[in-house]
Amino acid sequence: MGAWMSLLNEKASRTVAASGLDWVLYDTEHDSPSIETVDRLVRAVGTDGALPIVRVVWNDINAIKKALDTGAWGVVVPWVNTAEEAERAVTYTRYAPEGLRGCAAGRPASAWGLTSREYMDVANDEVMVIAQIETRKAVENIEAIVSVEGVNATFIGPSDLSASYGVRGEFWHPKVLEAMERVVEACDSAGIAPGIAFARDLDHHRELIESGFRFIGVGGDASFLSFGCRQTLAHIMGG
Secondary structure: OEEEEOOOOHHHHHHHHOOOOOEEEEEOOOOOOOHHHHHHHHHHHOOOOOEEEEEOOOOOHHHHHHHHOOOOOEEEEOOOOOHHHHHHHHHHHOEOOOOOEOOOOHHHHHHHOOOHHHHHHHHHHHOEEEEEEOOHHHHHOHHHHHOOOOOOEEEEOHHHHHHHOOOOOOOOOHHHHHHHHHHHHHHHHHOOEOEEOOOOOHHHHHHHHHOOOOEEEEEEHHHHHHHHHHHHHHHHHHO
C-alpha cells in the first residue's frame, strides 16, 4: 500500500513515509514537481520507511534515467501497451550490459547509503519497474506485458482505462471491472504484483485486496491531512 505525494514538502514526505506505508509516489506525469524537487524529496524520505517511487512523464530513457538518479527505488511507467514497450522500460532502468542506463551512480548511491560500486552491483536487481495499464490495448496484451522479465508490477489507471473502454469517468463500470480482473489474473500467473492507482472509498480497499490487488494507492498526503482534520473536528464536536 502506498500514497501519492503532492504537497512536495520534506516533513510531509518523511511523516507519510514513516507511517507504515510501503511506498510513496512522486508524480511527474500529471503533477508539477521539477526533477530537482523530486531529488530533494526522495533524499528526505531516505531508506528508513516507505520506498520512494517516481511516476515518469513517459516511457523515455531520459525521463527514467533522471528519475532513478534521484535515488528512487522504482518507476511507474505510463501508457505501456505492448510487451515491446515494457521491454524498453526495463532496458532504460538497467546498467549495461543488461540495459542502457548511464553509469553515473554517485547520486543514487548516496541516497541508498552505498558506494557507487555497491549501488551498480545491486541496482539492476533492486530497482522496480511498474507498468501502468490504462488502455484497452494494454489489457488485450496484458499476458505478454507481464511476461517481460524485469517488470515487477502493474498499475491500473482507472481514469484512462474507463475512457479507453468508452465509459469515461465510470471507473467501476462492468467493462472496466472485467478488464481489471483479466489484469489481476495475468499478473498472478506471471508471479508479479497487480496494482491500482486508487479505490472508490476506504472500504473498497479491502475489496481490492480480496480480489487480488497487491500494489494499491490508498490516498495522498493532502487527503490524509484533510481527513485527519475532519476526523479530529468530528470527534471534538460530535463526542
